[in-house]
Amino acid sequence: MTLIGQTIAMIVFVWFCMKFIWPPILEALEERQKQIEEGLAAADKGQESLVRATAEAEGIIDEARKQATGILDQAHTRANEIVADGKSDGVKERERQLSAAIAEIEQEANRAREELRGQVAAIAIASAEKILQREIDSKVHDDILGKLAQEL
DSSP: OHHHHHHHHHHHHHHHIIIIIHHHHHHHHHHHHHHHHHHHHHHHHHHHHHHHHHHHHHHHHHHHHHHHHHHHHHHHHHHHHHHHHHHHHHHHHHHHHHHHHHHHHHHHHHHHHHHHHHHHHHHHHHHHHHHHHHOOOHHHHHHHHHHHHHHO
């Protein structure tokens, strides 16, 4: 009888556990399993998002590098243009100053020639006066002085 009583008590206990205790435990286990699966799925999505974000960041960095390279190339090009403009402006200024110096030299040479002509003419007149004082024929001397003045 004890054995039958214990068997019945065990059957009742198993039935009670299966009816009232086991379902909440299974439900909790299933819920926990579902949470773990969702966590793993979220982790996979997070990993995929991280990979995408990393790739996107690398793309943005590459684009920024290309833009920086383009900006540097433009800066170098502009610097070369500025240097070339400066050189051409310097050449133009040098040519202008050279032309002005040549014109000034020509003016000084012309002034010197005119001054020399004047001095030669004065010497010629002085010489002519001395010659005229010695000789009487003034027409011949005037003609000689006119020719001399035209040659100078």
